[in-house]
Amino acid sequence: MNESELPDPFEQARTDKGFGEMNDQDDPVVMLLRHRDVRKCAHNWKTFQSGAKPGRIVIPSEVYIRDTRQIPFEVDPPMHRTYRSLIEEWFRRPLQADYEQKLLEQVEQAIDEALSRGKLELVSEFSLPLQSRALTLLLNIPYSEADTWISWGTHVFRSEETELDADKANILYDYIDREIDKAQASPGKDLYSVLLASEVEDRTLTKEEVKGVMILTFAGGRDTVINAVTNSIAYFAANPESLKRLRREPEIMGKAVEELIRYFSPLTHMGRVVTQDAEVCNHSIKEDSRISLCWAAANRDAAVFENPNEVILDRKINPHVAFGFSHHKCLGATHARQILKILLTVLAKKVDSIDILSHEEKIEQWGEFQRKVGFESLEVIFNPLN
Amino acid sequence: MAKITFITQEDEKIVTEGDSGSVMELAVAHNIKGIDGDCGGVCSCATCHVHVAPEFFDKLAAASEIEKDMLEFDDNADAYSRLACQLQVNESLNGIVLRVAGM
Numbered sequence: 191m192n193e194s195e196l197p198d199p200f201e202q203a204r205t206d207k208g209f210g211e212m213n214d215q216d217d218p219v220v221m222l223l224r225h226r227d228v229r230k231c232a233h234n235w236k237t238f239q240s241g242a243k244p245g246r247i248v249i250p251s252e253v254y255i256r257d258t259r260q261i262p263f264e265v266d267p268p269m270h271r272t273y274r275s276l277i278e279e280w281f282r283r284p285l286q287a288d289y290e291q292k293l294l295e296q297v298e299q300a301i302d303e304a305l306s307r308g309k310l311e312l313v314s315e316f317s318l319p320l321q322s323r324a325l326t327l328l329l330n331i332p333y334s335e336a337d338t339w340i341s342w343g344t345h346v347f348r349s350e351e352t353e354l355d356a357d358k359a360n361i362l363y364d365y366i367d368r369e370i371d372k373a374q375a376s377p378g379k380d381l382y383s384v385l386l387a388s389e390v391e392d393r394t395l396t397k398e399e400v401k402g403v404m405i406l407t408f409a410g411g412r413d414t415v416i417n418a419v420t421n422s423i424a425y426f427a428a429n430p431e432s433l434k435r436l437r438r439e440p441e442i443m444g445k446a447v448e449e450l451i452r453y454f455s456p457l458t459h460m461g462r463v464v465t466q467d468a469e470v471c472n473h474s475i476k477e478d479s480r481i482s483l484c485w486a487a488a489n490r491d492a493a494v495f496e497n498p499n500e501v502i503l504d505r506k507i508n509p510h511v512a513f514g515f516s517h518h519k520c521l522g523a524t525h526a527r528q529i530l531k532i533l534l535t536v537l538a539k540k541v542d543s544i545d546i547l548s549h550e551e552k553i554e555q556w557g558e559f560q561r562k563v564g565f566e567s568l569e570v571i572f573n574p575l576n
Numbered sequence: 577m578a579k580i581t582f583i584t585q586e587d588e589k590i591v592t593e594g595d596s597g598s599v600m601e602l603a604v605a606h607n608i609k610g611i612d613g614d615c616g617g618v619c620s621c622a623t624c625h626v627h628v629a630p631e632f633f634d635k636l637a638a639a640s641e642i643e644k645d646m647l648e649f650d651d652n653a654d655a656y657s658r659l660a661c662q663l664q665v666n667e668s669l670n671g672i673v674l675r676v677a678g679m
Contacts, residue, residue: 226645233649282612444616452620494642508618509642516649519621523614 193549194421194428196454198499199559200487208471210484212557214250219461219480220473221556223487225494225511227470231462232483232515238462240518241266247461249482249556255356258363261402263410263518270517276388276395277403280381281328281521284528289327296323297532301540304572309547312568317419318344320529321412328407328525329381338365339408344416366404370397381407411522414456417552417564418530421454424568425501426537427544432503436538442504447530452510453501455486458554458561460514485511486561542575578670582608582626585678599674600624600661610676617661622646624660625653625677632672636663652677 203210204223212219222228231238244259245252259265262273283289300320304310322336329335342361373382374397385400426433436446459482468475475481489510490498513520520526547569554561582590582603594602603611603624612623619642628636633656639647643662647653657677663669 229645229649445618448615448618448620506618507640507642508615509620509646511620513621527614 192428193546194424196421196562198487198490199561200484200490203559204487204491207473209473210557210559212559214480215254217246217251217253217480219249219482219557220470220475221459221482221484221487221559222470223484223491224471225488225491225509228483228485228488228511229515231470231481232511232518235266235270235517237465237468238481239266239465240264240270240462242463246463246480249459249461249480251461252359255359256363256405258398258405259402260406260409261399262521263406264402267517272390273399273403274521276390277385277521280384282524283330284328284525290528290532292327293324293528294532294536296320296327297529297536298540301536301572305540305574309569309571312423312570313344313416313420313565314567316423317416320419320533321415324415324525324529325408325411328411328522331380344413362408363401363405366401366408370400370404407522410520411526415526415529417456418451418454418526419533420568421456421564422450422530422533423537423544423570424546424549424565425450426541427546427570429501430543432501433538433541433543435503436534439504440535440538443531443534445505445508446503446534447527448508448510449501449503449505450530451512451526452489452495452505452508454564455489455510455512456563457512457514458486458556458563459484460518483511483514485514486563540575541572543573545571545573547571578665578667578672580665580669581671581673582606582611583673583675584609585676594665597665598661599626599663599665599669600659602665603660608676610679611660613661615661619643619646619659619661622650622659625650626658626660626674627654627677628656628658629673629675630656632669635668635672650677652679 200223208224210221222231240247241264243253244264245256262270265273304316319340322339326333326336370382374386377383385395385403388395461480461482464475464477464479467477489512492498513523549568550566551562552564552566554563577593577595580592590606590608592602592606598617600613600617604613614623615621643659647657
């Protein structure tokens with residue numbers, strides 16, 4: 191196995207029974223592993239709700255570190271649609287030409303810097319800065335603000351000792367409170383200001399609602415984008431012929447992005463709270479317990495994907511659920527796809543090969559399953575084309 | 577060359593012409609509102625859902641299981657629903673009318 195591979199730890203359980211079980215802070219979770227079950231339950235919001243106590247659908251649960259409801263993520267239809275309609279257009283801005291151009295400049299700058307530096311630690315010196323700077327575009331705020339986010343380090347909710355660290359999470363929450371106050375005092379064209387001026391049901395959004403959208407925007411797109419960027423570089427380091435292929439066949443870029451996202455599945459799973467006794471895979475699930483929709487397992491389901499453990503860059507039919515599925519599918523997906531598409535384009539244009547000098551894997555533990563989701567650190571050298 | 581007509585949710589009628597690629601790509605190239613094609617046509621996002629005018633529906637190549645599964649979970653799907661990314665533009669589509677599905 192080479193460094194870039196992400197093995198599928200769910201295969202046996204997915205085939206044998208279709209689910210796994212784990213405990214999480216005494217609030218156990220039944221993990222759904224099959225593509226069909228995951229999509230079916232993601233769609234059935236009445237039985238498997240998102241609008242539970244704030245933090246409860248996240249795994250590990252954030253109920254002890256957060257009271258603010260993330261919006262629209264922790265809201266069920268029909269209110270979910272009302273909120274989502276407010277911000278959907280904003281989150282499609284990454285398709286605009288000037289946004290794309292600015293993102294291209296950021297990625298080119300990052301790659302040029304990496305090429306000139308020689309050795310670098312990819313996660314902290316490339317992926318985190320890239321993710322943070324790109325986020326200034328999504329929020330439409332000054333580029334320099336990224337320095338603050340970079341200084342927080344790769345883990346906003348985690349510390350060395352613990353999976354969930356309330357003190358670290360409060361750094362983000364307090365920061366967002368301050369930024370909302372600033373935008374209220376002096377409105378601009380940034381996301382905070384746009385939200386503060388938005389109306390639902392004939393009233394403006396409350397500060398708490400604005401905070402809920404902002405926490406989601408920060409938290410949802412941080413580790414996920416960092417892992418996707420780092421894993422992409424690791425993949426092309428281990429598979430240099432794939433980089434050559436992208437150079438030869440730029441028309442497969444879109445499919446390559448979808449395939450890498452399927453294979454990496456940066457978000458392993460997301461929970462739902464069960465509103466009434468139900469049955470999945472001949473397993474009864476009790477009211478007020480939790481299930482999780484295991485995107486990572488569904489994305490390796492051999493019933494849907496041929497050779498699921500292989501990266502097939504031009505996979506033609508690829509109904510992956512790496513961005514979730516149905517009502518709650520990822521709001522930041524357009525931004526994330528653009529980052530990856532541009533990253534691959536610039537890599538193909540400027541980089542001949544990448545050497546991995548050392549790596550430390552990032553392993554998640556979910557009950558009986560251990561899943562590699564990316565890297566804690568990855569020391570590399572970029573070699574220029576010509 | 578096939579003439580393909582899109583009708584948006586706002587009842588705007590846009591007549592396009594194409595001879596290759598998918599119907600989703602044709603729609604995106606013409607900025608048809610409501611056809612986003614987020615995943616680029618690999619059948620993972622369902623943001624290119626259209627209702628085919630009934631008289632044309634049977635002239636289309638049948639939907640794959642994957643496409644049918646995708647539509648099954650779309651609340652706005654009906655018997656004439658298709659994903660535009662799975663429809664190839666060719667002569668046989670000449671004159672077809674596609675109504676963009678709601679969200």
